[in-house]
Amino acid sequence: MLGTAWAWFVPDHFLWVVDGRFRPVGQPLVSVLLGVIMLGMGLTLSFDDFRRIARIPKCIAAGVALQFTVMPLAGIAIAIGFGLETGLAVGLILVACCPGGTASNVVAYLARANLALSVTMTMASTLVAVVATPLLTGWLAGKYVEIDQWNLFVNMVSIVLVPVVAGVLLNRYFSRATARIAVVSPLASVLVVVLIVGGIIAASKPLIEMHFGVLLLAVLFLHVFGFGLGYGITRALGFGVTERRTISIEVGMQNSGLGSSLASTPAFAAQFSAPMQAALAPVPSAISAVYHVVIGSFLAAVWRRQPIETGDSDGPE
Numbered sequence: 007m008l009g010t011a012w013a014w015f016v017p018d019h020f021l022w023v024v025d026g027r028f029r030p031v032g033q034p035l036v037s038v039l040l041g042v043i044m045l046g047m048g049l050t051l052s053f054d055d056f057r058r059i060a061r062i063p064k065c066i067a068a069g070v071a072l073q074f075t076v077m078p079l080a081g082i083a084i085a086i087g088f089g090l091e092t093g094l095a096v097g098l099i100l101v102a103c104c105p106g107g108t109a110s111n112v113v114a115y116l117a118r119a120n121l122a123l124s125v126t127m128t129m130a131s132t133l134v135a136v137v138a139t140p141l142l143t144g145w146l147a148g149k150y151v152e153i154d155q156w157n158l159f160v161n162m163v164s165i166v167l168v169p170v171v172a173g174v175l176l177n178r179y180f181s182r183a184t185a186r187i188a189v190v191s192p193l194a195s196v197l198v199v200v201l202i203v204g205g206i207i208a209a210s211k212p213l214i215e216m217h218f219g220v221l222l223l224a225v226l227f228l229h230v231f232g233f234g235l236g237y238g239i240t241r242a243l244g245f246g247v248t249e250r251r252t253i254s255i256e257v258g259m260q261n262s263g264l265g266s267s268l269a270s271t272p273a274f275a276a277q278f279s280a281p282m283q284a285a286l287a288p289v290p291s292a293i294s295a296v297y298h299v300v301i302g303s304f305l306a307a308v309w310r311r312q313p314i315e316t317g318d319s320d321g322p323e
């Protein structure tokens with residue numbers, strides 16, 4: 007929130023992130039910064055984390071299934087219901103089709119949810135998203151603009167999969183060195199997300215002002231549906247309290263940095279016939295980054311004060 011406010015009132019401090027003046031290794035700075043976040047995520051993972059999936063398959067399967075059904079369907083429904091312009095509609099659908107964000111792990115811990123499940127779900131949804139995000143975005147956003155799914159897939163591989171796998175391998179074979187880096191990587195990831203979101207807010211301020219009311223409502227509804235249905239559906243399926251909280255948080259909190267980065271790439275922008283619509287596409291992700299953290303933090307504050315009765319955390323295994 008502080009980063010967003012800073013970018014809103016002093017845009018010049020953040021414009022350098024998105025204006026193209028810096029292109030490390032010939033790539034847009036936003037994409038490189040997101041790759042750093044994904045590398046940091048990989049550094050915190052081990053092969054044991056992947057084995058954990060086999061121990062709680064129903065929880066993981068239910069969570070990932072809800073991640074890629076509830077949010078994408080809510081995204082297209084809200085885009086149509088609010089009559090959003092092409093750029094905003096595509097941007098909202100894109101962030102709705104993204105995996106869970108790493109901030110969800112912190113919120114799950116504060117909410118007294120199942121932290122191991124949260125970490126595993128974030129990892130699983132991130133890996134599934136390499137294929138699911140391009141397919142779902144192409145299918146749902148195809149109503150507004152023809153999406154180059156192959157290009158989106160290539161970006162997902164280069165920005166998400168390669169850095170995560172590299173981080174896991176570094177953790178496996180250079181554990182001592184990565185253990186020191188892993189201590190600071192979560193904080194570094196937070197700062198990088200603030201830079202990405204701040205840069206998009208700074209560059210898009212006039213467009214945000216133009217669409218302020220409908221934009222804020224649309225993104226708010228997206229996350230309310232995510233948190234609410236994530237909890238309600240798992241309750242109906244008989245999951246325990248801690249599992250319901252975890253899946254609600256995972257479904258409701260998107261990897262908005264990924265959505266912002268994908269929507270900011272030149273290839274993605276080239277799909278729009280009007281430059282203004284292309285400029286609007288990253289904006290929903292930037293607003294989403296603020297909303298999901300605020301809502302998640304509010305739920306964590308409420309849930310951590312509610313006692314969990316013995317047996318309430320025993321969900322399906």
